[in-house]
Amino acid sequence: MDDSPQRFPATLPVLRAAALDAGFAMSCDERTGSLLTVLAAACPGGRVLELGTGVGEGTAWLLDGMDAASHLVSVELDAAVQAIARAELDDTRVTFVTGDGGEWLESYDGPPFDLVFADTWPGKFTHLERALELVVPGGMYLIDDLLPQPNWPDGHGAAVDRLLAELAERDDFRTVRLSWSTGLLVAARVG
Ligand SMILES: C[S@@+](CC[C@H](N)C(=O)[O-])C[C@H]1O[C@@H](n2cnc3c(N)ncnc32)[C@H](O)[C@@H]1O
Secondary structure, three states: OOOOOOOOOOOHHHHHHHHHHHOOOOOOOHHHHHHHHHHHHOOOOOEEEEEOOOOOHHHHHHHHHOOOOOEEEEEEOOHHHHHHHHHHOOOOOEEEEEOOHHHHHHHOOOOOEEEEEEOOOEOOOEOHHHHHHOEEEEEEEEEOOOOOOOOOOOOHHHHHHHHHHHHHOOOOEEEEEEOOOOOEEEEEEOO
């Protein structure tokens, strides 16, 4: 089976070109993107959180699955890369926040989310508890980049192993690990 995506967000080519121009190489893999679309489509009227906007490729995949009543909050520390997403994704369903994801998670006091894509340090390697707390019962939490890469800094593999072990031990989430795309974990809140 060819497992590459069969449908792409209309905004993806321009975002990819802008990422290339900006030297930004951290956008999500297209297979991960296609899963983001499906998960976003599975929660009509849903509230979606992305931690780490980058240039907006993950945002575009999420928007492609979201219905008109869904809303996405996307948080990014680097204003310059997020400016690309802001410029190219002119969509009232997304709110871009520029700032540190950890500080945002600590100060956020709004309603929880149906889907959390934690694609940066906060919400994944730090502030994990807070990110999981913000998932509604029945909601999903997704992380990628879990398969070893040659450019990982010393100690990162051990940090990933600790994260996977911590998530596996929780009673309030059911998890599945996928050695697919860049290595994913999807968790659903049961408690
Ligand atoms: C893997 S990239 C995000 C890719 C994007 N989600 C996508 O799917 O295309 C991670 C992003 O996190 C941002 N970042 C790094 N530290 C951060 C922090 N403390 N808070 C928020 N964003 C951060 C980086 O600037 C980078 O753009």
